[in-house]
Amino acid sequence: MTDEKPRVLIVDDSRGDIRIVNESLKELYTTLAATDGEKALELALKDPKPEVILMDVEMPGMNGYETCKKIKSNPHIADIDVIFVSAHDTADEIVAGYDAGGTDYLTKPIEPKELLKKIKIAIEQRRHRLDITSAKSDVEKIALTAMTSAGEQGVVFNFLRESYTANSLEQLADMIVSAVDQYDLKNAVQIRNKTDVIDQASDHCVIPLEQELLARLKDHNSVIEKGHRAIFNYGEISLLIKNVGSDKDKWGRIRDHITLLLQDAQTKCQSIAMKDQVSSVITSANEALEHMTQYQKIHKEESQKIVDKMLVNLEASYSSLCLTGPQEEMLSEQIQSGVNESLSHHEKGAEFESELKKIISSLTKIGTA
Numbered sequence: 001m002t003d004e005k006p007r008v009l010i011v012d013d014s015r016g017d018i019r020i021v022n023e024s025l026k027e028l029y030t031t032l033a034a035t036d037g038e039k040a041l042e043l044a045l046k047d048p049k050p051e052v053i054l055m056d057v058e059m060p061g062m063n064g065y066e067t068c069k070k071i072k073s074n075p076h077i078a079d080i081d082v083i084f085v086s087a088h089d090t091a092d093e094i095v096a097g098y099d100a101g102g103t104d105y106l107t108k109p110i111e112p113k114e115l116l117k118k119i120k121i122a123i124e125q126r127r128h129r130l131d132i133t134s135a136k137s138d139v140e141k142i143a144l145t146a147m148t149s150a151g152e153q154g155v156v157f158n159f160l161r162e163s164y165t166a167n168s169l170e171q172l173a174d175m176i177v178s179a180v181d182q183y184d185l186k187n188a189v190q191i192r193n194k195t196d197v198i199d200q201a202s203d204h205c206v207i208p209l210e211q212e213l214l215a216r217l218k219d220h221n222s223v224i225e226k227g228h229r230a231i232f233n234y235g236e237i238s239l240l241i242k243n244v245g246s247d248k249d250k251w252g253r254i255r256d257h258i259t260l261l262l263q264d265a266q267t268k269c270q271s272i273a274m275k276d277q278v279s280s281v282i283t284s285a286n287e288a289l290e291h292m293t294q295y296q297k298i299h300k301e302e303s304q305k306i307v308d309k310m311l312v313n314l315e316a317s318y319s320s321l322c323l324t325g326p327q328e329e330m331l332s333e334q335i336q337s338g339v340n341e342s343l344s345h346h347e348k349g350a351e352f353e354s355e356l357k358k359i360i361s362s363l364t365k366i367g368t369a
Helices: 015-025 037-044 064-073 091-100 112-150 154-163 169-181 210-215 248-321 325-367
Strands: 007-011 030-034 052-056 079-088 104-107 187-192 197-201 225-226 229-235 237-241
Touching: 007 015, 007 037, 015 030, 015 112, 030 037, 030 079, 037 052, 037 064, 052 064, 052 112, 064 079, 064 091, 079 091, 079 112, 091 104, 104 112, 104 210, 154 169, 154 248, 169 187, 169 197, 169 237, 169 248, 187 210, 197 210, 210 237, 229 248, 237 248
Parallel strands: 007 030, 007 052, 052 079, 079 104
Antiparallel strands: 187 197, 187 237, 225 229, 229 237
């Protein structure tokens, strides 16, 4: 009977740590174990191959980073996701893990729930990548043809035109990824605002280490280049290029085009944020105006009731005041005059509310333009 459980390879020089991890995984996964890098490579190449490798960083001989690099350099196993396990959680560790080809990391001591969550995510993303490999290849060919015919600058011009139609940060992120993808560059973008972080990538899978790397380096230089990788930071937008080519002249031109593209994207990002703020203010103003209208209505009705009751009580007391007919009539007229003046003030308040509604309506049209 074929074992249908996903296979996970545990690589750790501590047999005790292997047993602990195995206890957390054995119900859901078929586990393999290796205590050094050489054995890990041997098991990774055997069929059926593991879908995820949990790689301890600190091992005698070939450490976890070196082992991962060998795995990623072998086309037969390069697609296996490697999750590093380390006792440290520093930016240098994350960069080293990413440079080696890892997709995620865990900090010792390992928390079982976090371990299961990360393995599940890694397997889902790997399978998704494999499912779309064929389709992605076709898309890349179409994109390359479009880029060649329109020219490198045409990508930027098209983005400048199309970005004005973006009404959300998610749409803007999709447009950035799509535009940069036309240069045949694998990329991932991160856009941040006060409440959300939007991540998008050309293969639709932003791995956790990429998310962490973009977040940690967002306040560094506007352009960071290292080997085949480059990161652009412009305001709330960070862009990771994963496969910078060896043609320096071509990359120099494309880098300038990407810079212009991201500068425009940052302006659009600010515009979307301002639009959201205006929309929020308009909603609050409409709610406040509605409350004011209701209050004015209730206040007017209560005032009228008080005045009517006062007039009834006053007319009932005329006989005890020993007033003459003309005196009663004069007193009633004066009281009614005061009542009419009070009602007039209420009507002016209603006119003020009407003017406020016109102003808010005009703001609403601007906010939705």
